[in-house]
Amino acid sequence: MARRAGPSDSPRAAAFTPFRTGGSPRRNVYVCVVGTLHVRNHLAVRDILRARPDLRDRYGTVKRELAADAAMDIDRYLAGKSAILQEVLALSDLSESEKAAILRLNTGG
Template sequence: MAIEVVPADPAWPEQFRRVEEDLTAALRGVPVIAIEHVGSTSVPGLAAKPVLDIDVVVARTSVAGAIAALERARYRHRGDLGVSGREAFEAPDADPRRHVYVCVEGTLHLRNHLAVRRVLRENDELRQRYAATKQTLASDPDMDIDRYLAGKSAVLQEVLALSDLTGDEKAQILRLNTGGPAT
């Protein structure tokens, strides 16, 4: 299946705000630390797959309550999909298309998302190179998601070089992005 990467859409921040309101209502009673718009759609001016990535940040003790609340709101729980400290959900509708994750505060997965967002928002040159890399990869009609993720790894490592993640954490992220074991 082809990978779709589109120019930045100025509607993405408003779409996130609508989903954030819905998630806040669905999670009423669950101690949520933050609801973060992450991924490429959270970076102004960055080409992206037209799917919002949203991290619902909770303490480890609140994960079960967050899962139950989202299931009541008709989100389908998909498990951790191999990423410890993160629970994935399929949205009950496609308005907008989105991936929603419940993330334990402080985990590497969450810190990676926030670091990439921060660096790409601050660094025009890296943002442009990342967009060009994604567009080039997506232009291959035979591209699959695993090759797409691996193909972005080199520029993502440059992005992470400007983050506050440790060398070991950056190596773990590289292994995850290129299909190796996270250890």
């Protein structure tokens, strides 16, 4: 069983957080429509982080620091990792308008 989590302003992607039982680690499951900006964003980040260990390590550090805050919510989490994501996406083949759209989604702007 899962519940919807994360930004709800996009009809093209949804994040689901499973209800946790016992000591199982928390996981999010994303369902996206093929070919959308959401999918291309995720794949671009994945590919660049695989190719650039320096960025992968910095991205991981940012995510761990954000996760350590017990009061963290999804909006603050997205905004908190936005700067490193923009640095990663600068190396992608996404258009400038697509990168700007991702920044707006991540920062609520």
